Amino acid sequence: MKVPTMAEYMAEGKQPEILFWVGSAGSYDDRAKKITKAFVKILNKANVDFAVLGPEESSTGDVAKRAGNEFLFQMQAMMNIEVLNGYEIKRIVTCDPHSFNCIKNEYPSLGGKYEVVHHTQFIKELIDSGRLQNVGDTYKGKRITFHDPCYLGRANEVYDAPRDVLSVLNANLTEMKRHKATALCCGAGGAQMFKEPEKGDKDINVLRTEDALETNPEIIATGCPYCNTMMTDGVKYKEKEDSIIVQDIAELIANAQNL
Amino acid sequence: MEYIPNILFAILLIVGVGYFAKNVKKLTRNIKLGKDVDRSDNKSERWKNMAMIALGQSKMVKRPIAGFLHIIVYVGFIIINLEVLEIIIDGLFGTHRVFTKVLPDSVYGFLIGSFEILAVLVLITVIIFWLRRNVIKLKRFLSAEMKGWPKSDGNIILYFEVVLMTLFLVMNATDAEFQAMGSGNIISKHIAGLFGSGEHLHIIERAAWWLHIAGILVFLNYLYYSKHLHILLAFPNTWYANLKPKGQFVNDASVTKEVKLMMDPNADPFAAPAEGEDEGEPEKFGASDVQDLNWVQLMNSYTCTECGRCTSECPANLTGKKLSPRKIMMDTRDRLEEVGKNIDANNGTFVDDGKSLLNDYITTEELWACTSCNACVEACPVNIDPLSIIMEMRKYLVMEQSAAPTELNVMMGNIENNGAPWPYNQMDRLNWKDEN
Numbered sequence A: 001m002k003v004p005t006m007a008e009y010m011a012e013g014k015q016p017e018i019l020f021w022v023g024s025a026g027s028y029d030d031r032a033k034k035i036t037k038a039f040v041k042i043l044n045k046a047n048v049d050f051a052v053l054g055p056e057e058s059s060t061g062d063v064a065k066r067a068g069n070e071f072l073f074q075m076q077a078m079m080n081i082e083v084l085n086g087y088e089i090k091r092i093v094t095c096d097p098h099s100f101n102c103i104k105n106e107y108p109s110l111g112g113k114y115e116v117v118h119h120t121q122f123i124k125e126l127i128d129s130g131r132l133q134n135v136g137d138t139y140k141g142k143r144i145t146f147h148d149p150c151y152l153g154r155a156n157e158v159y160d161a162p163r164d165v166l167s168v169l170n171a172n173l174t175e176m177k178r179h180k181a182t183a184l185c186c187g188a189g190g191a192q193m194f195k196e197p198e199k200g201d202k203d204i205n206v207l208r209t210e211d212a213l214e215t216n217p218e219i220i221a222t223g224c225p226y227c228n229t230m231m232t233d234g235v236k237y238k239e240k241e242d243s244i245i246v247q248d249i250a251e252l253i254a255n256a257q258n259l
Numbered sequence B: 001m002e003y004i005p006n007i008l009f010a011i012l013l014i015v016g017v018g019y020f021a022k023n024v025k026k027l028t029r030n031i032k033l034g035k036d037v038d039r040s041d042n043k044s045e046r047w048k049n050m051a052m053i054a055l056g057q058s059k060m061v062k063r064p065i066a067g068f069l070h071i072i073v074y075v076g077f078i079i080i081n082l083e084v085l086e087i088i089i090d091g092l093f094g095t096h097r098v099f100t101k102v103l104p105d106s107v108y109g110f111l112i113g114s115f116e117i118l119a120v121l122v123l124i125t126v127i128i129f130w131l132r133r134n135v136i137k138l139k140r141f142l143s144a145e146m147k148g149w150p151k152s153d154g155n156i157i158l159y160f161e162v163v164l165m166t167l168f169l170v171m172n173a174t175d176a177e178f179q180a181m182g183s184g185n186i187i188s189k190h191i192a193g194l195f196g197s198g199e200h201l202h203i204i205e206r207a208a209w210w211l212h213i214a215g216i217l218v219f220l221n222y223l224y225y226s227k228h229l230h231i232l233l234a235f236p237n238t239w240y241a242n243l244k245p246k247g248q249f250v251n252d253a254s255v256t257k258e259v260k261l262m263m264d265p266n267a268d269p270f271a272a273p274a275e276g277e278d279e280g281e282p283e284k285f286g287a288s289d290v291q292d293l294n295w296v297q298l299m300n301s302y303t304c305t306e307c308g309r310c311t312s313e314c315p316a317n318l319t320g321k322k323l324s325p326r327k328i329m330m331d332t333r334d335r336l337e338e339v340g341k342n343i344d345a346n347n348g349t350f351v352d353d354g355k356s357l358l359n360d361y362i363t364t365e366e367l368w369a370c371t372s373c374n375a376c377v378e379a380c381p382v383n384i385d386p387l388s389i390i391m392e393m394r395k396y397l398v399m400e401q402s403a404a405p406t407e408l409n410v411m412m413g414n415i416e417n418n419g420a421p422w423p424y425n426q427m428d429r430l431n432w433k434d435e436n
């Protein structure tokens, strides 16, 4: 798989069109790595000149900040900013809404000013500009429902890009009762991904999965690696993993293109 | 002797308004206990938000039934209170329905007629509201934090409205002159018969008139002790609300200074502070009490209408966790009131009472249940931000007390050591490229 690093670009004295921020989940988590690869396939297919930081990338610090450790967050942020500024990065794309939000909104006042886009926005750009064509009919007529990630939706009001991308699949898109601004969280945000939930009568991902099941979907589409894990677990909990698949929008597009 | 009613009225007015002014002063002082935060940018957008959200109630109508009913009470209440202007002039100068002298009968009739219709609409709406709270038992009015005073408060306001509206209609119905004018008594003419005719009519009319204005003054002073404060504070609250993307949390400037120092290879950590730079006490990170919050967060707490829209959208609360963003706001307000009373009792300075917002009001269990999803912020009809308070308190727990849940400490340790929340080597970040 062709995945050039910034160091390699630098050595050749070139600058890529965009930096792909893989994020910690996308780099290490088995399920999320599949999303990363699907997105890279799309980038390669559309001949996008991109690079990753590879071992020079480090946690954005987002989750440390949400857990209350402002110090660790700013340490991480400043280290990353040093690297990014060193490479004179202008534009960043990421599959992780948490990295997206953090770099886009919280890095600027620490000296890191970049244009940051979510991968669904970038894929939409590729489609709109004709760099990605004939997406394919793999999902024609399939019932798909999209779960809005909090850090893409409410946090940054990006509601349309993921839906626009899904709409080229000619699938049967249905909305959950709670969607867009009123979408229910998958339960992973605010560092919950890394701890047991507090005592309650249900897990949040189960409640969100029930929202999705009401639409009787064949596919639950996600736009965040953490949401993906949460919804996958929810579907398993409901013993529906044989009839419902949970996939990131990048995976759906890559599949439709037979990549 | 003939001026006694005028003097009585003036005294009533001065006492009512004066006491209210005193409470407003206390309220402002309490809000100013918060830290400074600059929200003076983008004035035009702020005015627009205030016009849309506070005046135009644009977020209220997201729940169409409650929103519609609320608008009736809101509009009715404000417009009917134009009538208070006439009452005040009449009261001070001993006139009777002074506007009939300056306005043509038809205009006056139209105004009072509209007020009467609104009064009936308000009455009907208030009854529906009462049923929602007490008979239909809507879930969001039944949470643990709504027991006791908050529950009575909600009902008392409704009774107030019933009494005020009824007095207004009775006052009109028993005003023989007004009824004789035959314009604007569109509702009151139907109940005028109930009161018969004769000398006693005038007495009822006067009684209703005095009780009406006294009731309004009492209501004005009730505000400070009630969630109804939002009818005033909704305006500044929406003006000063955060305009940045909801996902953007503030970066602590004091932390930035320290981190920069640590990362600067030339910095001498033992260097004496530069001339003029006072060493001072090291700043406290995050918030354990109300004084650590900023003044907008404190104003938020007084503005909260206790409507529970936030809590009814909160994923943690919906799944039975203890966290309720409404309770976060109510706790902040109650603690702030307690601190304010402490200051009053101790001649203007706060004397440590061994209590704090953290633990005595808000438990760590509540704080750690939050997913930072912003659903509460989105849902709030008056742009309150409960999440920002939760985050400040987490910051205190972690940075001042190292009291994060164990798993989170492990996660943060991993980030410190390997640059990822999991124990993987940073050098392996790109391994996925060659895996299948």
Ligand code: SF4
Binding pocket: B310, B313, B314, B315, B316, B317, B323, B324, B325, B369, B370, B371, B372, B373, B374, B375, B376, B377, B386, B387, B390
């Ligand atoms: S941000 Fe926290 S308190 Fe607010 S709705 Fe989400 S989980 Fe609840």
Ligand code: SF4
Binding pocket: B303, B304, B305, B306, B307, B308, B309, B310, B311, B325, B326, B329, B379, B380, B381, B382, B383, B384, B386
């Ligand atoms: S914070 Fe806002 S939404 Fe929540 S109870 Fe108060 S006014 Fe209602």
